[in-house]
Amino acid sequence: MNDNRKITKLTVRDIRFPTSLNKDGSDAIMKNPDYSCAYVVITTDDGLEGYGFTFTVGRGTQIVCTAVEAYSSLVVGQRLGDIFSNFGCYWQELAHDSQLRWLGPEKGVIHLALAAIINALWDLWARIENKPLWKLLVDMTPEQIVSLIDFRYITDALTKDEAIEILRKGQEKKKEREEAIKKSGYPAYTTSAGWLGYSDEKIIRLCQEALAEGFTRFKVKVGKNQEDDDRRVGLVRQQLGPDMMLMVDANQVWGVHEAIEWISKLAKYNLTWVEEPTSPDDILGHAKIAAALSSFGIGVATGENCSNRVLFKQFLQANALQFCQIDSCRMAGVNEILSVYLMAAKFEVPVCPHAGGVGLCELVQHLSIFDYISMSTTTEKRVIEYVDHLHEHFVDPVKITNGCYVVPMAAGYSSQIKVESLGSFEYPTGSVWQDMFDKGIYERP
Amino acid sequence: MNDNRKITKLTVRDIRFPTSLNKDGSDAIMKNPDYSCAYVVITTDDGLEGYGFTFTVGRGTQIVCTAVEAYSSLVVGQRLGDIFSNFGCYWQELAHDSQLRWLGPEKGVIHLALAAIINALWDLWARIENKPLWKLLVDMTPEQIVSLIDFRYITDALTKDEAIEILRKGQEKKKEREEAIKKSGYPAYTTSAGWLGYSDEKIIRLCQEALAEGFTRFKVKVGKNQEDDDRRVGLVRQQLGPDMMLMVDANQVWGVHEAIEWISKLAKYNLTWVEEPTSPDDILGHAKIAAALSSFGIGVATGENCSNRVLFKQFLQANALQFCQIDSCRMAGVNEILSVYLMAAKFEVPVCPHAGGVGLCELVQHLSIFDYISMSTTTEKRVIEYVDHLHEHFVDPVKITNGCYVVPMAAGYSSQIKVESLGSFEYPTGSVWQDMFDKGIYERP
Numbered sequence: 110m111n112d113n114r115k116i117t118k119l120t121v122r123d124i125r126f127p128t129s130l131n132k133d134g135s136d137a138i139m140k141n142p143d144y145s146c147a148y149v150v151i152t153t154d155d156g157l158e159g160y161g162f163t164f165t166v167g168r169g170t171q172i173v174c175t176a177v178e179a180y181s182s183l184v185v186g187q188r189l190g191d192i193f194s195n196f197g198c199y200w201q202e203l204a205h206d207s208q209l210r211w212l213g214p215e216k217g218v219i220h221l222a223l224a225a226i227i228n229a230l231w232d233l234w235a236r237i238e239n240k241p242l243w244k245l246l247v248d249m250t251p252e253q254i255v256s257l258i259d260f261r262y263i264t265d266a267l268t269k270d271e272a273i274e275i276l277r278k279g280q281e282k283k284k285e286r287e288e289a290i291k292k293s294g295y296p297a298y299t300t301s302a303g304w305l306g307y308s309d310e311k312i313i314r315l316c317q318e319a320l321a322e323g324f325t326r327f328k329v330k331v332g333k334n335q336e337d338d339d340r341r342v343g344l345v346r347q348q349l350g351p352d353m354m355l356m357v358d359a360n361q362v363w364g365v366h367e368a369i370e371w372i373s374k375l376a377k378y379n380l381t382w383v384e385e386p387t388s389p390d391d392i393l394g395h396a397k398i399a400a401a402l403s404s405f406g407i408g409v410a411t412g413e414n415c416s417n418r419v420l421f422k423q424f425l426q427a428n429a430l431q432f433c434q435i436d437s438c439r440m441a442g443v444n445e446i447l448s449v450y451l452m453a454a455k456f457e458v459p460v461c462p463h464a465g466g467v468g469l470c471e472l473v474q475h476l477s478i479f480d481y482i483s484m485s486t487t488t489e490k491r492v493i494e495y496v497d498h499l500h501e502h503f504v505d506p507v508k509i510t511n512g513c514y515v516v517p518m519a520a521g522y523s524s525q526i527k528v529e530s531l532g533s534f535e536y537p538t539g540s541v542w543q544d545m546f547d548k549g550i551y552e553r554p
Numbered sequence: 555m556n557d558n559r560k561i562t563k564l565t566v567r568d569i570r571f572p573t574s575l576n577k578d579g580s581d582a583i584m585k586n587p588d589y590s591c592a593y594v595v596i597t598t599d600d601g602l603e604g605y606g607f608t609f610t611v612g613r614g615t616q617i618v619c620t621a622v623e624a625y626s627s628l629v630v631g632q633r634l635g636d637i638f639s640n641f642g643c644y645w646q647e648l649a650h651d652s653q654l655r656w657l658g659p660e661k662g663v664i665h666l667a668l669a670a671i672i673n674a675l676w677d678l679w680a681r682i683e684n685k686p687l688w689k690l691l692v693d694m695t696p697e698q699i700v701s702l703i704d705f706r707y708i709t710d711a712l713t714k715d716e717a718i719e720i721l722r723k724g725q726e727k728k729k730e731r732e733e734a735i736k737k738s739g740y741p742a743y744t745t746s747a748g749w750l751g752y753s754d755e756k757i758i759r760l761c762q763e764a765l766a767e768g769f770t771r772f773k774v775k776v777g778k779n780q781e782d783d784d785r786r787v788g789l790v791r792q793q794l795g796p797d798m799m800l801m802v803d804a805n806q807v808w809g810v811h812e813a814i815e816w817i818s819k820l821a822k823y824n825l826t827w828v829e830e831p832t833s834p835d836d837i838l839g840h841a842k843i844a845a846a847l848s849s850f851g852i853g854v855a856t857g858e859n860c861s862n863r864v865l866f867k868q869f870l871q872a873n874a875l876q877f878c879q880i881d882s883c884r885m886a887g888v889n890e891i892l893s894v895y896l897m898a899a900k901f902e903v904p905v906c907p908h909a910g911g912v913g914l915c916e917l918v919q920h921l922s923i924f925d926y927i928s929m930s931t932t933t934e935k936r937v938i939e940y941v942d943h944l945h946e947h948f949v950d951p952v953k954i955t956n957g958c959y960v961v962p963m964a965a966g967y968s969s970q971i972k973v974e975s976l977g978s979f980e981y982p983t984g985s986v987w988q989d990m991f992d993k994g995i996y997e998r999p
Contacts, residue, residue, distance in 0.1 A: 138650070142656075166652075169624050207585045212614050212662060215835075218663035218664060389659065393872060422836075
């Protein structure tokens with residue numbers, strides 16, 4: 110790509126939505142999340158813009174903003190051609206910057222910040238090519254895709270040649286699959302009904318609404334109280350009938366033994382997976398839990414708190430997960446996520462992205478659509494999380510029909526937030542926040 | 555502890571030393587570190603102060619400072635009695651804060667920031683008790699020690715009862731060991747001679763100087779070029795004779811297979827361990843490397859980039875390390891580090907702390923002295939890293955005699971930096987930095 114345009118500006122803003130007021134997003138670990146993001150705009154010398162963000166849950170978003178600014182000197186001044194014709198190398202330069210790297214390495218705040226920047230660059234690239242991100246990826250050759258990826262630390266699980274082989278197979282009949290997914294959409298499941306802070310009545314009502322909208326796959330939060338869980342999961346199963354797909358999510362609340370015990374008692378409800386049963390860093394613990402639950406036909410799902418490709422590699426090597434839940438903002442953007450999709454394809458583990466929060470649905474749909482067309486070639490056992498929150502703030506919001514994501518067709522990564530939303534929800538200066546401070550709903554920082 | 559004093563202030567400063575000018579600290583991954591720290595002072599209503607920090611390597615230290623400030627509201631206003639009489643619970647409150655947690659969890663910037671705060675609290679406590687930190691710990695009962703620890707996610711490897719059992723055994727003859735270690739000091743090894751950026755002549759000179767000072771244990775950085783490594787490690791082995799302890803450190807430069815191949819070729823130099831052969835997150839990879847190198851009698855050492863107790867737990871469970879290198883600032887302070895010492899004791903793996911950088915030697919000596927007196931009860935196979943850099947900036951600097959750490963006797967955690975050093979090296983306002991900006995040695999930020 111011979112593009113002489115230069116990046117002249119990188120800005121980052123702290124955007125927070127007061128979701129904790131309604132207990133939206135409440136689970137066994139996160140009692141009061143205010144869904145937020147560090148929102149990045151990258152501008153070129155001819156006024157093009159790319160939009161990216163990383164998802165956060167309130168306090169601490171400013172730390173990620175500070176980290177984004179620390180990367181700024183490695184981004185501003187770069188030529189687009191130099192970045193996109195060698196994106197894998199550029200990704201490595203940022204991820205392995207010899208001083209910033211110490212603060213991770215490749216994890217936590219520093220990696221979340223890099224995710225926001227890399228997401229913005231991908232959005233910019235897709236806009237330049239006038240394609241939705243999934244289509245930009247679908248139109249690349251296997252060699253181009255592989256050149257995006259940093260294989261450091263993963264070649265013992267997946268070599269470049271193996272990755273190319275998987276992608277070559279994915280080239281066969283990809284036109285047919287592109288047409289098919291445009292017609293059918295990509296399967297979704299809903300988490301909206303099952304937050305831990307909701308009353309039984311609200312759960313029943315939300316289940317019925319979701320069924321009426323065409324959802325056939327549901328997830329419920331568990332882990333606070335064994336009896337409550339039994340009642341709440343039973344309640345949802347009753348609404349769904351015996352066969353619809355039902356999952357539970359513990360958000361890391363248990364130790365290894367406790368997880369096995371607790372979930373065994375819920376096995377009667379025909380559960381597809383238990384999500385985040387313990388620490389997201391505990392590969393060997395997840396492997397033990399997976400082995401213990403396999404006799405119930407319950408898989409282990411994890412990944413939204415999995416920091417990087419090296420940890421995912423081990424989860425796959427150890428049979429520690431049966432459903433791989435990549436997050437679009439915790440790993441450092443599309444480049445790294447692709448390496449996990451390819452490892453999962455090799456290990457024959459379905460990828461079912463984490464979504465919800467702010468804008469995560471908007472991003473991950475592109476990844477799974479590309480997965481279907483060019484890597485896994487199937488949607489069997491695959492499903493994207495869907496949560497009906499905060500989409501109204503996006504310029505190109507997700508659309509759901511009959512419990513499926515409608516394939517997005519606008520250019521870019523669907524990552525742009527409306528200007529008026531930014532003005533209202535920027536923290537602490539936005540008009541909504543100022544109003545809440547005045548009314549004493551939140552304390553002024 | 556019934557102490558009604560309140561914490562009234564928490565400050566954090568960005569302190570950087572321009573060590574990259576001399577290639578001090580250069581290795582296969584970190585080409586130009588400027589050893590730095592986020593330096594925390596906690597002040598009580600009666601004017602007592604506790605000092606703590608976390609080590610960083612230059613750019614990005616401001617991110618950690620922002621993170622420390624994000625924790626401030628959870629620290630300022632607390633009563634000392636409430637913290638220290640229930641320190642384990644207080645640690646959990648901070649580490650599992652429901653919004654900040656998302657940014658880790660328990661890793662990266664957020665955990666580094668927490669380390670600086672927890673270190674300052676321990677320093678404050680030891681000053682109040684008028685004891686060096688190691689002695690404060692030695693004088694606690696097994697039950698008190700265990701109450702400091704968050705056992706979440708580790709009970710499948712170590713239960714509270716097992717921890718108490720280890721500590722009870724450590725009570726036997728502890729007076730004798732306290733006297734013994736005060737006489738002998740704690741064994742150290744030196745990394746000062748073997749940085750990757752040093753010339754052969756400088757390496758020889760530094761080896762001879764270290765031998766003359768009484769050092770008998772050495773470490774060399776490797777991983778840039780196989781031939782250079784063969785020459786440089788050979789050179790050091792020649793200076794030491796065949797039997798002195800010699801280790802190599804690759805600073806994460808290799809993939810799993812490459813690590814095995816590279817180190818096999820250096821095995822002829824009688825190496826005790828290879829340190830950080832690959833990604834610090836790769837438990838299964840380290841296990842493979844350890845298995846492959848065991849026939850050469852070479853152990854695997856890692857830990858300075860290991861984020862938390864859950865990762866250490868797995869390294870121990872998987873036989874992935876033979877030397878456990880805790881860092882005093884990457885995990886969130888003494889509370890979490892104690893859990894790793896206790897797990898290591900159970901798995902019979904020696905703990906050999908990472909040190910060097912800024913002030914890491916000052917901190918870890920306290921931990922290993924406590925380990926000797928009250929947990930492992932031996933110094934066999936145990937050794938603390940020593941690097942002769944930047945000690946002059948500390949009020950109570952480490953002392954080395956005959957290749958051993960002299961037991962520190964001043965009250966506190968040896969973590970206080972001199973006021974004049976803070977004034978000179980605060981970034982970017984300090985006088986040394988202003989002078990370097992004026993002279994064009996560094997670019998003004």
